[in-house]
Amino acid sequence: DQQVKQNSPSLSVQEGRISILNCDYTNSMFDYFLWYKKYPAEGPTFLISISSIKDKNEDGRFTVFLNKSAKHLSLHIVPSQPGDSAVYFCAASARNRDDKIIFGKGTRLHILP
Amino acid sequence: SAVISQKPSRDICQRGTSLTIQCQVDSQVTMMFWYRQQPGQSLTLIATANQGSEATYESGFVIDKFPISRPNLTFSTLTVSNMSPEDSSIYLCSVRQNYNSPLHFGNGTRLTVT
Numbered sequence: 001d002q003q004v005k006q007n008s009p010s011l012s013v014q015e016g017r018i019s020i021l022n023c024d025y026t027n028s029m030f031d032y033f034l035w036y037k038k039y040p041a042e043g044p045t046f047l048i049s050i051s052s053i054k055d056k057n058e059d060g061r062f063t064v065f066l067n068k069s070a071k072h073l074s075l076h077i078v079p080s081q082p083g084d085s086a087v088y089f090c091a092a093s094a095r096n097r098d099d100k101i102i103f104g105k106g107t108r109l110h111i112l113p
Numbered sequence: 114s115a116v117i118s119q120k121p122s123r124d125i126c127q128r129g130t131s132l133t134i135q136c137q138v139d140s141q142v143t144m145m146f147w148y149r150q151q152p153g154q155s156l157t158l159i160a161t162a163n164q165g166s167e168a169t170y171e172s173g174f175v176i177d178k179f180p181i182s183r184p185n186l187t188f189s190t191l192t193v194s195n196m197s198p199e200d201s202s203i204y205l206c207s208v209r210q211n212y213n214s215p216l217h218f219g220n221g222t223r224l225t226v227t
Binding site: 002004032034036041042043044045046049089091093095099100101102103104105106 | 114117119122153154155156157158171205207212213215216217218219220221223
């Protein structure tokens with residue numbers, strides 16, 4: 001049973017526009033959420049995180065939004081750049097429980113010139 | 114964040130053999146984990162590598178198949194034993210300083226079993 005779901009396997013966005021990657025989760029105990037970026041032949045790289053006490057966290061071009069009632073989070077990349085083409089993984093953990101970080105299947109983002 | 118070096122970066126192995134993957138971190142870390150990413154799948158936690166004691170395995174993973182060592186706070190190994198083609202995956206070492214910090218990953222070991 002997938003606790004963290006990324007329902008879009010891929011997404012194409014024009015360079016300079018906004019990229020929005022979505023993630024849903026089922027476990028209401030999750031209270032810490034993370035986004036990772038992965039290039040081929042490299043390990044995942046941590047991008048940004050958000051605690052459940054917040055609904056938004058911003059770091060440069062990357063913003064993560066959390067909607068706890070909908071059990072939904074999204075990553076916004078503005079403006080999108082060619083180097084943003086990669087696979088993006090959403091992840092979550094329940095810090096007061098077993099705290100394992102659970103990952104979604106990833107969304108492949110293509111930035112079009 | 115810590116620099117995590119994983120060896121080998123890739124290997125092609127025969128069915129029935131074993132491969133040991135090494136993970137070296139440039140600083141002492143509290144928590145080390147081993148993940149697996151099968152083709153088209155998410156990253157799945159295999160086990161938590163505990164310093165000086167037996168690893169803690171997730172459901173579906175057993176010590177006989179994936180023995181793990183962690184002799185100190187900067188080094189760990191994962192062995193994939195008696196390999197079959199189903200073990201073809203990317204194996205990733207990861208570290209974390211505490212429960213309020215993110216995981217950081219090595220570059221992974223791409224294993225192909227023929």
